[in-house]
Structure formats: structure tokens, C-alpha cells
Amino acid sequence: MVKHILEEREAEGKTGVMMIVIFQTLEKNITFKLDKSIFGLLRNSRLASYDRKLGQVYEISRKNQKKGNWGLKRNLPSVIRTPFVTISDLDTAEHQTPWESGTSKVMFVRRWKENFPNSKKPAPRPEHVDHNVTLMTPGEFKQFVKSASKRSAQFQQQIQEQRIKPEQVYEFLGATFNDTPSTSVVGPTYSDYDIGTTNYPVEGRFLNSDRQGYAVGIAGIVALCQKRHMDTVRYHGDRRQRVFYVEEASVDAQGRPNVMVRPNQPGSSSIPAILGSSADDRYMSSDEMKAKDMWSSSKPPRSRTTRKNTPREERPDNSQENPQHEALMEHFKDLDTKKE
Numbered sequence: 001m002v003k004h005i006l007e008e009r010e011a012e013g014k015t016g017v018m019m020i021v022i023f024q025t026l027e028k029n030i031t032f033k034l035d036k037s038i039f040g041l042l043r044n045s046r047l048a049s050y051d052r053k054l055g056q057v058y059e060i061s062r063k064n065q066k067k068g069n070w071g072l073k074r075n076l077p078s079v080i081r082t083p084f085v086t087i088s089d090l091d092t093a094e095h096q097t098p099w100e101s102g103t104s105k106v107m108f109v110r111r112w113k114e115n116f117p118n119s120k121k122p123a124p125r126p127e128h129v130d131h132n133v134t135l136m137t138p139g140e141f142k143q144f145v146k147s148a149s150k151r152s153a154q155f156q157q158q159i160q161e162q163r164i165k166p167e168q169v170y171e172f173l174g175a176t177f178n179d180t181p182s183t184s185v186v187g188p189t190y191s192d193y194d195i196g197t198t199n200y201p202v203e204g205r206f207l208n209s210d211r212q213g214y215a216v217g218i219a220g221i222v223a224l225c226q227k228r229h230m231d232t233v234r235y236h237g238d239r240r241q242r243v244f245y246v247e248e249a250s251v252d253a254q255g256r257p258n259v260m261v262r263p264n265q266p267g268s269s270s271i272p273a274i275l276g277s278s279a280d281d282r283y284m285s286s287d288e289m290k291a292k293d294m295w296s297s298s299k300p301p302r303s304r305t306t307r308k309n310t311p312r313e314e315r316p317d318n319s320q321e322n323p324q325h326e327a328l329m330e331h332f333k334d335l336d337t338k339k340e
Contacts, residue, residue, distance in 0.1 A: 057102035116249035223259035
């Protein structure tokens, strides 16, 4: 009997130990998952990814916009109408979060993608540090120390001017201690929007002349139309809206747009596109010269109807006789009698 009770107690003890081990394992797994999710949220949050040098545009949902919850250190005013803002600093001495509207930047990217679908981003350039001390040879290190000693006076002067701190010496010298060089790619990537189309039409206006050609305004972007596409025709400052064909659209390493357009499709003359296009016929009368008449030796046929004798559309006569016409005429007769 005693042996049976001891065996039962021993079995219960093993069961209890197993339950404790299971609970401890579950607790560790739950804690690990919670920590992982918290770290993931923090790593992907706007507060952790903020960099004042980037000028990043932050977007918010309409629900959070009413609350002013932009995911920053403090809420922004709920009266902000735009869902796009740029943050210049997370906090200031006045405990404020300065912000500006980012709608213009977002609309620029949208206009760029809409009008220049074959644009290309600039050639990637590797991000590297000029002085990586870890990868230097003995000769390169001696040369680096020699050049650093020459900048000692400049470093001390910036410390006195409180522009930098003494512990920022490596940042001042541009030195790092990485075992492997960085090969990350920098440069604007929003312009990489190639859909495989070329020489597609866009609408724009001639702005002014340039040494290389003519400036063309297209959705807030100034493009260039080279003189070789204009043949011998001179542009006289007509600001009418026209159709241009995009030859090239790209963004350079400094983020400046570079767009090349032409007034006609490849393989056709540019003169009809400038003078005699169907879109411009409404601005020309039947007696004016068209582009097709420029090379004709015979005189163009003159139309019988001109602007002066062009018949107008007949309109209904709504004139009515004055009901006091007779009385007025009698009054005029009395005036003539008085003069005599």
C-alpha cells in the first residue's frame, strides 16, 4: 500500500515538473515573439527611420489626420489639411515639431510619372568613405596621419567657434574603421519608371529661346527643344498649347530633371507641327499660307469669301415699335415750329 502511494506521488511529481517545463517554454516563446514584434515596430517606425537630411515626405491616413497622430514624438495640429508633410526636426528648444507641406513634392513625382513614363534614374554611384583606417596600408596610414596633422589648426578653430565638439574628430577627418567597404547605392530612384515607350506625345508650351534651342514648359518642368528639330523656321513667341514628343527624360545625380523634346514625330518635318498642323488651323484664315504651300511654285487659290463679306448667320428680328412713337413725332414737329 505504501509502495503504491509512493509510486503515485512520484508520477504526480514528474507530471508537475513536466508542466512547469512546458509553461517555462511557452513563456520564453511568448516573450521572444513579443520582443521581436516590439523591435520590429520600433525599427519600422517613422520615429526610428527619421533623418533630417533626407527631406522625406510622410503620409497619414484620414482617420489619424483628424487626431494629429503622425507617429512622431508629439502630435501635430489636427487642422493640417494636407496628408503629406515634411519634418525638419523632431524637437526644438521651444518643444515644437516644425513641419511643412509636402504636397508639392508628391505632385511633382506624380506629374513626372504621368508625363515621362520612359524616364531613367542616374547611374548608381557607390557610397564610400575617403579614409577607411582599417583597410589602409602602412604607407597610406602614414600619409593620412600627415594630412590630418595639417588640419589641426582648422579643427581647433572650429572647436572654439562651437561648430563641432572634440569627440567629433573622426567625423571631421572623414575617418572610419569598417572591416569591409560600403557598396550601397545612393541617388534618386523615383525617376526609374520605364514602361518601354519612346517618342510619346505630351502637351506643353514654348517659353523662350536658349543657346541650344527653345525652353518648353511641360507640367511645371522646363524641357529643351533643340534647334536642329526646328529646321529653318524661327519661333516668334507664340504661347499656344502644342503637342511635343519626348526623346529623353532622366534625372541627374543632383536630382535635376533633364528632358529633351521635339515638336514632331521622328521621320516627319517639324514645320507642319509648328505652322500648318490641324490643331493650329483654327487660328488661320483660309487666305493665309499653310506649310504645304511653302514649296509650291503656283499661287494658292484665293477664296471667294473673305472676312469682310463672309455672310453672318441670320438671327430673328426682336425689335419692336415704340408705343409712344406718334407722340414723340408730334413733339419734334412742335420744336421745329418754335424755331421758325
